[in-house]
Each structure stands twice: as C-alpha cells, then as structure tokens.
Amino acid sequence: MISFGRNSILLSIGTAHALVLAGLLLRAPVNRTANRLLAALLTIVAFRVLPYIIGFAGFYDTWPWLSFMPYEWSLAIGAVIWLYIHVICTGALPTRWAWHFVPAALQGAYYSTIFVQPLAFKNHWNTVAHVPYIVPIETTWSFVALVIYVALAWRTHARYQHWLDTALSNREEFRLDWPRRFLIACSVTVALWVAHSLYEAAVGGLTYFDRLPLYLWFSVLVYGLGLGGLRSARLAYPRPDAVAEPELPVVLAPATEAATEAATEAVAVLPKTERPADWRDMGERFDAEVRAGCWWRDPELTAPRLARLLATNTTYLSRALNDGLGVNFNEFINRIRVDAVQAELRTASADRDILTIALDAGFNSKASFNRVFKRVASVTPTEFKRLADAVTSQTP
Template sequence: MIRFGPWSTMLGMAAGFGAVVAVLLLASPGNRVANRLLAALLGVAVLRLMPYVLGFAGFYDAFPWLSFAPFNLGLATGPLLYLYVRRLVEPRLPRGWAWHLAPAALTLAYTTWAFALPLAEKMRWNDTVHVRWIAPVQTWATTLSLAAYLVVTALFHRRYQAWLAGAVGNPADHHQPWLRTLLAALALWLLVAVAFDAVDGLLAPLSYYDRFPQYLAFAAIILGLGLEGWRHAGTAFPVMTASSPPESVSAPARDRDWTAQAGRWRDTIREAGWWREPGLTLAQVAQRLGTNETYLSRALNQGLGRTFSALVNGLRVEAVQARLPTTEPGELLTLALDCGFASKASFNRVFRDHTGMSPSAWRAAQKTESRGFTGNEATADGDAA
C-alpha cells in the first residue's frame, strides 16, 4: 500500500524543491553552461533521495520491478562540481571534459541494463552478484571520486583566488562565498555518507530505516544548495583567461630591465587615468599597453615588487590622499568612487592597507601636522643657540 508519511513527505519536499530549482537553472539566462552543470548536480542529488522517498512511501513493496531504477548517479557528483566551478570562472570547459563523466555513464548503463531484466532474473542477479561484488565497489568508488574531485576543485579555486588577486583592480569586491559554500556542502555530504557507510561495514549493518538521518542530512544540503545556487545564478565572476604567449622581442626576456619597463608602464597607467576604472583588469591594461598579461605581471612583480592590484590601488590611494585634506566628510564616498574604488568597504580596506590608518584618521593627522608647522622652526633654533 502506497502511503506518504512524515518521512517520505519530508524527503519528497526537499527532492521536489531541488528539482524545481534545477529546472529554473536550466532556463536561467546568465552563466548558461555553468548553470546547466549546476542543474545537473542538483538533479543527481535529487535522484539520490528518490529510493528513500519511494521506499518510505511503499512503492518498492507495491512495485518490486522498481528495483535497479537508475537513481544512483553518485559518480557524477564530483565531476559536475569540478566542471561547474571551472566553467563559472573560465571562458570554456576544459578539453576532454566529457571523460570526467564516463564512470557515471558506465554506472547508468549498468543500472539501466539491470533495471530492464525480468523481475525474477533481476532479484537473482541482485542477490548473487550485485550485493556481494558490485554494490561495495560502487559505494567506495563514489566516495573516492567525490573526495578526489573536492580536493582538485579546492586547489583550482585557490589558484583562481591567487589569479584574482593579481589580475583585477579590486579583488576584494569580487569575493564570493558561494564557491566555498558549495565545496563545504559537498564535503559535508561526503562526511555523512562515509560515516554511515563505515558504521554499516564495520560495526553493524544498517537497515533502510536506520539510514533515514543520512538522507535527512542530504535533504537539508539540497535545500541549501538550491537556495544559494539560484541566488547566485546570475552572478558575474571575473573570467580567468590563459596568458598570451610571450611577445616577440629581440632580447631574451631574462635580459630585460624589468624595473625600467615596469616604471614606464606604471607612468602610462597613471597618466592615462586607467586606475579610475573600478573594473580594471590585468588583461585590459596589457592590451592597451601593447603587451600581454605574462610580461606585464612579470614586470610589475620583478621590477616594482608589486602585483597589478597593489599597483592600481596604490595609484588610487595616492589620488585620494591628494584630495582628501580639502574634502568634506560627507563627500568621502564620492571621492572614493571617483578615484576608482567600487565600494566604501573596499576603499576603507585598501586605504588602511596602504597607509596604516582609516581615511578619516589620515586626514585628521594631516590637519594636525599642518597646524603644528609654523614655518620658522629653523629660525627659532638659531635664536635659541
């Protein structure tokens, strides 16, 4: 008898919510490819709940032929996470991306084959082969796959953060906790799964009902990912592009005077006023200077000992300092925006990093020094002598 009780209803509501968000992500106009990958990731998570939604409601008792329905595509979770994060911040998917999904495709083919077997053969196959040999391999392969892809994705995210720090003028304004939240959520998913599998394999076999807390945790993760994923569906992340090949020059790059070159480029950036653009990037400046990102970044780092963002923000702080003594307190934000800062928070943070004090404190200190200077200290010392 089919009956939706509190357990099946709770899991079913989470699965339904995740499915709705996945459909919305498919139709989202921004980040189209990335959002489709996120929709697929949510779809895989929703399918993982379905055996328990149907099982607690009595579907498997009423329709035993549902056994081996292709609901478990866990081997796609890690690859979809990795591909989603990369496509969100890169202009295209990595070469050979489809191979990452090959193990999941193999699992789908196997479960579809088993699902199509006549019921008697299906039950015999399950008891003699699947439970003894295939299910354990599938379980731990899924665990190891997700763990490996979490590590690889976290390393890629760290590389993206390092690139962001040197490639955009206001890296702090592009700080997005969504990617960290996504990684943390799937890490939690992994830990919960491993904990229950360890108890099942090492301590005592867990029944269908014993695993309800595990799938309740999965349901909560799906709700969180659905809400945050949809909220960030249109967020524009700075795109990390591959550096251009080094430009052709007569002298080898190692023989260049990077200090002189960086000084010329710094002067050009200052005089052209490019630092006033809040969204200024390393790629844009390299194109305007007639060079490439590799040379520009190397010149700034080796010649000036500064990253691109440090240079640009330093020019902005200099401009603010020149005008700050004559600026009214209520005009401080207007001054910051006029000098290229995208927000008050980033302005205050960058100004403090460069000067060691807040804009207000720096202005007050300048006024104090001006009042304390009389212009005749040398004469006074001579008189005293």
C-alpha cells in the first residue's frame, strides 16, 4: 500500500524544490554552461534521494520490480562539482571534459541493464554479486573521485582568487562568495558521507531508517545549493581572457606614448642575462610613474592595461610589485587610491563629501571604498576625516 508518511514528506520537500530550482537554472539566460552544470548536480543528488522517498512510501513493497532503477549516478557528482567551478572561473569547459563522465556512463549502463532483468534474476544478482562486490567497489570509487575532484575545484578557485588579486584594481567589486560557499557545502557533504559509510561498514550495515539523517542532509543540501545557485545565476564573473591585452616585450623605457608605441612594435624580449635583477628599483619607478600618470583613477584598470601604459609586460609588472614592493596589483593600486583620498581629506579647504572624493580616486562604490580604506588605513574614512579635522584645527 502506497502511503506518504513523515519520512517521505520530509525528504520530498527539499528534493522537489531542488528539481524546480534546477528547471529554473536551465532557463537562466546568462552563465548558461555553469547553470546547466549546477542543475545537473541538483538532479543527480535528487535522484539519489528518490529511492528513499518512494521506499518509505511503500513503492518497493507494492512494485518490487523497481529495484535497480537507474537513479545512482554518484560517479558523476565529483566531475560536475569541478566542472561547475572551472566554468565559473574560466568561462569555458576544459578540453576533453566529456571523458570525465565515462565512469558515470558505465555506472548508468550497469543499473539500466540490471533494471530490465526479471525480478528473480535481480534478487539473485543482488545477493551474490551486487551487495558483496559491486557496492564496495562503487562506493570506494565514488569517494576517491569526490575527494580528487573537490580538491581540484578548490585549487581552481584558489587560482582564480589569486588572479583577481593580481589582475584587477577593482577586485573588491568581485568578492564572489558563492563559489566558496558552494565548495564548503560540498566539502562538508563529502566528509559526512564518507564518515557515514565508514560507520555503516564498521557496524555491519544500516537500515533505510538508519540512513534517514544522511538523506535528509542531501535533501537540504540540494535545496540550499539550488537557492544559492539561482541567486548567483546572473552574476558577472571576470574572465582572464576578457581582461588580457596583447603582451608587450620587456622594454623598460619611460611610460610615454612614444615608448609605448615602440614597445608594441618590438618583436623579442631581452635575453635572461640582460633582464634587470633589482625588482625594488623597478617597483619604485613603476610606483612613481603610476602616481604621476594618475592611471590609478581608472576604476576598470587591469594589470595588462597598466603594463602597456608602463611599456612593460605583466610578468615584469607582477615581479616588480610582488618581489620589489611586496604587494599584489590590487593592493598596489588601492593603496595609491587611499593615499589620494587621505591627502584630500587632510586639506583644510576640502569641501567635497567623502564618497565623491572616493569615486574620483577610482573606487566604484561606497562599500568597496570603505572596505579598502579600513584595511589600508586601519580606520574608517569618517574616523580619519574627524582626526584630520582635529589636527587641522589645532594648526596655527
């Protein structure tokens, strides 16, 4: 007899909503590849919860032939997680990405083949082969793949965050917390899933009811990931290829228009033996030229763009800033911007409001300005202005 009781309903709430959210993600007009991958992840995990929903409702007792229904696609979960982060961070799928789904295709083919067999054969196969041999191999393979792919996703995310710091002056506008929260949720899930499986192996197996807490977690997970993914479905993610400009050879001349044109026309870099070793001197020269040129006022300034203005390339610019001055590109530009804001706030005749001064210095918004100013100056802009006014009022 079919009866949806408490357990089936609890599992259905999050899972059904996740499938609706997956459908909405498929319709998102931007970030289509990433959103489709997230929709696939929600569907795969929802399929994993499905047999528990119908199992608690009595479907298997009424229709035992439903055993081995091809709902198990655990070998695809890790690959989808990694590909989702990869597409967010790079804007495209990696080459030969489809090969990552070969194990999942084999897994699906196995369940589909057994599913259409007579019930007597399925019961016998479950006893002599599936439970004692197939399930341990499948579980181990799934967990190894999950750990590897989640680690790869974290590495891709870390590299992307590093690129944001080293390539964009308006990095504060792209905090992009969603990928990090997504990976944290996935990492916690993998840890819980592995721990649960180890416990099950240690106690000699668990019943449907014993596994309910884990599958409740899966249901909550897909609902949460669906909501978070849908809210972030239209976010604009900066792409490395979108901000890259043609690399200039290493011609370290003054950053005049003539020097920039000459550098662009050059066809070869200097040999390694002729490259300057004093990155500090180069960094200080770049600092002086950037301040003199007021290029830091451009809110969309990128490292490739600044390298062209300085008649150098991004490699030398990065080395000069990191090895010479001990800062990345984002910190370098924002410190100059904060210095400019502080200088104007110290001026007794300054009558412009703080936000206007900040926008004129190259900041894109009040929120990003406040975060950067507090990080650099250790006080808020308002506090700095108050201190500056107090010092000015005491000056004869």
